[in-house]
Amino acid sequence: MLGKLKKGEKCRILDISRIDLLVRRRLLDLGITEGTEVCIKCYMPFGGPIMVESCGQCIGIRRVEAVQIEVERL
Amino acid sequence: MDIALIGNPNTGKTSLFNNLTGSYEYVGNWSGVTVEKKVGQFKNKKDKLIDLPGIYSLNPLSKDEGVVTQFLLSEHVDKMINILDASQLERNLHLTIQLLEYGKPVVIGLNMVDVALKRGLQIEPNHLSNQIGIPLTPVIARTGKGCDLLAEAVTSERMSEPNARIVNYGIEIEEAILRFEQLLDNKSSRSARWLALQMFEGNQYVKKYVKNYIESEKLDQFLVEIKDTVKRSTGVSIDQFIFQKRKETIDQIMADAYIKREQIKTPLSEKIDAIVTNKILGLPIFFLLMYLMFMLTFDWLGFPLSDLLDAFITGTLSNTIENLLNAAGASAFIHSLILDGIVAGVGGVLVFVPQIFILFFFISLLEDSGYMARVALVMDRLMEAVGLNGKAFIPMMIGFGCNVPGIMAARTIETPKERLLTILLTPLMSCSARLPVYALFVGAFFVQQKAFIVLSLYILGIVVALVLAKLFSSTILKGETSFFVIELPPYRLPQFQALWRSTWDKGKGFVKKAGTFIFAGSVFIWLLSYIGPGGTDVALDDSYLAAIGGFIAPLFEPIGFNTWQAGASLITGFLAKEAIISTMNIIYFAPDEASLQGLLSDYFTPLAGYSFMVFILLYIPCLATVATIYKETGSKKWTAFSMGYALIIAYLLALIIYQGGRLLGFM
Numbered sequence: 001m002l003g004k005l006k007k008g009e010k011c012r013i014l015d016i017s018r019i020d021l022l023v024r025r026r027l028l029d030l031g032i033t034e035g036t037e038v039c040i041k042c043y044m045p046f047g048g049p050i051m052v053e054s055c056g057q058c059i060g061i062r063r064v065e066a067v068q069i070e071v072e073r074l
Numbered sequence: 075m076d077i078a079l080i081g082n083p084n085t086g087k088t089s090l091f092n093n094l095t096g097s098y099e100y101v102g103n104w105s106g107v108t109v110e111k112k113v114g115q116f117k118n119k120k121d122k123l124i125d126l127p128g129i130y131s132l133n134p135l136s137k138d139e140g141v142v143t144q145f146l147l148s149e150h151v152d153k154m155i156n157i158l159d160a161s162q163l164e165r166n167l168h169l170t171i172q173l174l175e176y177g178k179p180v181v182i183g184l185n186m187v188d189v190a191l192k193r194g195l196q197i198e199p200n201h202l203s204n205q206i207g208i209p210l211t212p213v214i215a216r217t218g219k220g221c222d223l224l225a226e227a228v229t230s231e232r233m234s235e236p237n238a239r240i241v242n243y244g245i246e247i248e249e250a251i252l253r254f255e256q257l258l259d260n261k262s263s264r265s266a267r268w269l270a271l272q273m274f275e276g277n278q279y280v281k282k283y284v285k286n287y288i289e290s291e292k293l294d295q296f297l298v299e300i301k302d303t304v305k306r307s308t309g310v311s312i313d314q315f316i317f318q319k320r321k322e323t324i325d326q327i328m329a330d331a332y333i334k335r336e337q338i339k340t341p342l343s344e345k346i347d348a349i350v351t352n353k354i355l356g357l358p359i360f361f362l363l364m365y366l367m368f369m370l371t372f373d374w375l376g377f378p379l380s381d382l383l384d385a386f387i388t389g390t391l392s393n394t395i396e397n398l399l400n401a402a403g404a405s406a407f408i409h410s411l412i413l414d415g416i417v418a419g420v421g422g423v424l425v426f427v428p429q430i431f432i433l434f435f436f437i438s439l440l441e442d443s444g445y446m447a448r449v450a451l452v453m454d455r456l457m458e459a460v461g462l463n464g465k466a467f468i469p470m471m472i473g474f475g476c477n478v479p480g481i482m483a484a485r486t487i488e489t490p491k492e493r494l495l496t497i498l499l500t501p502l503m504s505c506s507a508r509l510p511v512y513a514l515f516v517g518a519f520f521v522q523q524k525a526f527i528v529l530s531l532y533i534l535g536i537v538v539a540l541v542l543a544k545l546f547s548s549t550i551l552k553g554e555t556s557f558f559v560i561e562l563p564p565y566r567l568p569q570f571q572a573l574w575r576s577t578w579d580k581g582k583g584f585v586k587k588a589g590t591f592i593f594a595g596s597v598f599i600w601l602l603s604y605i606g607p608g609g610t611d612v613a614l615d616d617s618y619l620a621a622i623g624g625f626i627a628p629l630f631e632p633i634g635f636n637t638w639q640a641g642a643s644l645i646t647g648f649l650a651k652e653a654i655i656s657t658m659n660i661i662y663f664a665p666d667e668a669s670l671q672g673l674l675s676d677y678f679t680p681l682a683g684y685s686f687m688v689f690i691l692l693y694i695p696c697l698a699t700v701a702t703i704y705k706e707t708g709s710k711k712w713t714a715f716s717m718g719y720a721l722i723i724a725y726l727l728a729l730i731i732y733q734g735g736r737l738l739g740f741m
């Protein structure tokens with residue numbers, strides 16, 4: 001799961017179908033989909049959102065959604 | 075010719091718009107700066123250019139994105155400029171494909187080539203243009219490089235229709251499109267292929283539009299059928315399938331366009347991010363920046379500048395006007411009108427121009443550097459706890475400048491509930507028009523702790539907003555999931571010129587208001603103070619103004635300011651917050667700020683002064699804000715609510731502060 005990786009780790013997204021439809025649409029808009037490589041940039045404190053980078057583009061998403069994204073470590 | 079400018083958020087549309095039309099719209103480095111369409115004229119004076127909000131796809135999620143779809147459905151457009159961010163090509167091309175399907179001629183402006191180069195991306199414009207099949211011009215919208223070529227390309231007469239079939243969606247969907255074409259039977263002037271594909275993707279705006287031409291039941295049945303067919307034969311939902319097909323085409327384009335990628339070291343942007351969105355340092359850095367902003371505005375820089383201006387207006391300027399009036403032999407009436415009415419009223423407000431410009435400068439800096447989106451990220455956890463999301467913090471920050479654009483910026487919030495809540499609470503942010511009131515009162519009562527007292531008011535506004543957000547979201551606005559995905563644009567070094575323009579853009583409203591609204595208001599208030607039931611030129615206490623103010627004044631006894639002067643200024647404060655200052659200047663006949671402050675201490679105790687400031691901070695959104703709330707919510711009920719709750723909260727807090735303060739022995 002994306003939400004379980006450590007800061008600085010890279011991974012490839014395997015499955016995003018479990019996330020809420022709205023969030024998934026927005027992620028698609030931003031180019032995040034199955035097969036995309038992402039890198040964890042940082043975690044905000046107190047269970048706040050996480051910042052990930054893909055293709056030089058940074059995106060913030062909440063942890064509840066992040067844990068629903070299946071990934072494989074690279 | 076009408077030419078629309080369309081592209082993803084933050085790709086430089088507005089910068090390009092300004093360059094192509096020679097006008098100055100508001101540029102910023104966060105998604106959602108432009109929330110409405112703006113029309114400008116090309117330098118050739120013939121064609122019109124239309125700037126639209128940034129979108130990722132024509133199937134909108136938020137209200138500002140809906141503006142574009144609605145525009146394409148209902149308004150006339152001859153050609154389109156699609157602006158692409160060269161450093162994010164794949165993502166941007168999804169929109170390009172949809173624009174091609176729309177069927178109008180499209181020209182591509184390939185922007186941010188400088189950024190792409192720094193990232194190690196080399197794009198060959200000719201190859202890319204050939205692959206997509208439409209003209210393409212590389213530009214740097216920020217500096218204007220290449221913009222003339224782009225203007226030429228798009229305004230030239232000859233332009234071929236684009237290839238609307240750039241993506242082949244496979245037999246099922248292609249057949250469905252043909253069937254839809256028959257159903258529609260040329261009744262709409264929009265491309266049937268585009269309409270069909272948008273509906274398949276679930277675009278509600280388009281579906282509503284098509285229902286004007288095709289019976290609702292028939293259409294629904296048709297859509298259900300095709301959705302089932304695709305699901306059965308491919309195993310994925312139709313919108314996902316369409317997305318995949320487009321992605322395949324894009325991957326092909328990227329592969330064939332000889333785009334070179336080199337690995338390069340960590341960009342500067344990520345290094346900065348490592349610090350400002352740091353787990354531990356993120357929040358402290360944000361508060362430190364806010365603190366610096368307030369100290370500069372109120373203490374270190376703003377105050378001395380305002381004092382200089384005050385000295386000029388009440389000294390040199392007033393004397394000159396007085397001499398002129400004497401020389402012209404003006405009557406006592408005119409004399410009093412100009413000096414006691416207009417100069418006191420308008421001048422009293424203009425004095426604060428330096429402070430307001432400094433504040434706007436900082437807000438522009440936050441916007442243009444890219445920090446704004448980080449603030450949303452850093453704040454999300456806190457906002458989530460009160461039933462909002464981090465994006466709601468951006469309208470609130472903008473609201474520190476002026477509540478009206480703040481409320482407009484709430485359009486970028488996707489969920490209707492969170493958007494409404496943000497609209498209702500943004501007026502609690504202390505806008506720049508409230509600043510003169512504080513400046514006056516802290517000057518009179520709290521000289522030692524100026525910045526601290528003002529900061530306490532700003533923070534009070536935020537705290538009240540958060541508490542009310544929690545309250546409202548767990549009572550009247552319950553339900554609906556929260557939603558937060560945000561794009562964090564790379565940091566960009568703001569250009570001085572752009573910064574100055576956007577500062578001026580925001581600040582000029584204040585100056586303009588002083589010259590129109592406040593001017594007229596000052597004349598009117600002065601008249602009310604000049605005439606009374608007993609005739610003209612009456613003693614101030616016998617004027618109509620005293621009668622009106624005195625009527626509501628007793629209501630304010632429990633919160634410390636039972637004077638008709640306070641009552642009268644609160645009424646005018648609804649029209650514009652800075653009118654409070656004009657009114658007080660006129661009422662107290664004060665020749666300048668310093669003597670007004672001296673006079674104030676006869677009418678207010680320091681505690682009552684603080685209670686008054688708290689009341690001003692919260693008591694009601696100004697007229698322009700109320701109008702915007704009505705426009706944005708489209709609901710009389712919520713507009714009335716926004717005024718009602720503010721009045722109640724303001725009174726309650728002022729009561730607690732005044733009575734509590736007295737119990738604790740403050741004066």
Ligand SMILES: Nc1nc2c(ncn2[C@@H]2O[C@H](COP(=O)(O)OP(=O)(O)O)[C@@H](O)[C@H]2O)c(=O)[nH]1
Pocket residue numbers: 081082083084085086087088089090100101102103104105106107108128185186187188189213214215216217442443566572
């Ligand atoms: N480096 C670089 N920055 C640009 C370029 N064009 C625009 N920008 C910056 O990108 C940000 C977003 O620009 P804006 O015009 O507001 O984009 P819009 O959201 O599409 O209207 C601003 O900070 C601009 O200064 C460019 O060609 N190169």
Ligand SMILES: [Mg+2]
Pocket residue numbers: 087088100101107108126127128
């Ligand atoms: Mg814009």
